[in-house]
Amino acid sequence: GENVEQHPSTLSVQEGDSAVIKCTYSDSASNYFPWYKQELGKRPQLIIDIRSNVGEKKDQRIAVTLNKTAKHFSLHITETQPEDSAVYFCAASLGGGSNYKLTFGKGTLLTVNP
């Protein structure tokens, strides 16, 4: 089955700096890659997603890039703010037949220091 690896496990940046989180996936048939932000004790919330027919997507300070050949995708947060501090999870989905489950990476704890 699909396996998603995520790095780094922790990331500490100064406010205003950029943060990059990287994920790799194993199944070349995966075609949907969402990123979720989870604050302590809260539900995972979708912040951005990318589909396999697109190489890059941007939403204000957040961007995601996808390299299908290398089977990796990355989250980029620019001008980080303390409220960006949370655990970020990448995920992948095959999206074929009845296989709609999300396979998550292990998460990255992002700390933005004021």
Add this chain to the structure above:
Amino acid sequence: EPEVTQTPSHQVTQMGQEVILRCVPISNHLYFYWYRQILGQKVEFLVSFYNNEISEKSEIFDDQFSVERPDGSNFTLKIRSTKLEDSAMYFCASSRQGRGTDTQYFGPGTRLTVL
């Protein structure tokens, strides 16, 4: 904005007892999921459900687990005889369609503690 809701927020039970976790998916969504997250670990898929039947289940979802949509709004996860290792946060999610490219919206979770 509609949200997935879950009850209870926290459930404490004794080992061997049955628990039922309840979810109300977003009203026009057709696909439902249960995930769990053991403290400090990643979110793991348990089961997906569509048209009143299981679409897919993981190896975690053994005979002790079952899911049901008893009416038009609720979606439940039952653990028949809880074990210590079932202690985790259980998230329900729903999506409008079942395509893998369709956004899954997560509920706030039920923290299950098995003593």
